[in-house]
Amino acid sequence: MRDNNYVNAITQHIQNNFWLYIVSLLFLCTGIVLGIYSMKYMSEVDKLDLSNYFNSFIEILTSKEINNKGIFFEAIKNNISVIFLIFFLGITFVGLPLILLINLIKGFTIGFTISFTIDMLGGKGLALALIGVMPQNIIYIPCIMGASVISMRTSLDKIKNNLFGKRSYAISENKNIIVSIATIILIVSLGILMESYVTPSILKYLLQ
Template sequence: MVSKLITGMNKHIENNFWLYIISLLCICTGIVLGIYAVRYMGSFEKSDLLSYINNFTNVINKEGINSKAILFETIKNNMLLIIGVWFLGLTMIGIPAILIIDIIKGFTIGFTTCFVVNGMGVKGLWVTLLGVLPQNIIYIPCIMFASVLAMEFSIHLLNDKGNIRVKNSIWVKISSYSFSFVFVVCIMFIGFVLESYVTPNMIKLVVERTGSLLV
């Protein structure tokens, strides 16, 4: 079964190679934009964000980590994104919006990583490696796969617009398309658990060892 899954994934990547490249480029563009956004932020905005991080440190030290609340928030945020991509794939004109979502996701990663390293120095590298990177190793491929699935489906809808035979089997195609998204969500749950139970404790370990996240 694993062999069939790997073969299917390889075939999907081969058949949609340029869609994967476009999705990856959009995520990378977002990362670059996020980095530049931090570099050109005003001192007032940076000060506000650093104060937020300092408050986060105090909460960790005093109250501990509410992993269940983090898990609920993580699932809510990511499910909204995945459902949005799934819906856009059904619209025939959703490809530009899907690519914008990829850029926004990249922007979030780039902004967070750059700000953390910029504001915390060496500690920021540890926070990035332990608190940002682990879940995004899972999220980014999943979002790319979901984006390509949605763009591929949207393209097929446009190409088959006037085909009556295809229209009769559209619900079968939508069911298969939706099942693929269920598979993506199942994989993303590994990231949800990491983000909720593992990475906060890693950050807490850094806080306990250093006393604060701030330089």
């Protein structure tokens, strides 16, 4: 019964914020396209520098013991901090465009990484990108979109309340935001564990 309540709540949330999800997805996809094209039109000098960096990364990954703990803390810094930043922007009046910018940058990073890996290794690069980039991002992307939509809705409501002279929020609304933050961070943590302990081992096995 409780599971059904969660599903119903999520479904209702998506229906109520459908267009915000569309906008968030649009910026994410735009970022992916920009990332792909920026890689395509890079100068040969820049490509060579990135290629050298990529090759050194592959050598380190295959020749040394994987520093899972270092990857873990780096993943926390890169992802948990972004989630907190998105929610923080949601309580500001100028948060909405900055939240969309974060979506754009996230998409750009994914598009550029996949495009670069394929450009360096061809068909093997595609397999490497699918295994090394996509698994954790299947978790990260919905979480970033969910956090973005909740924060954009909060920012819009704040602007609306300010325009109509309502300057206070209901306690239930604050509780919902806190629960949303905790839930999203919990789900992101699964992606961080995958990125830190599962993906590197699979990549090392395949590269060897």
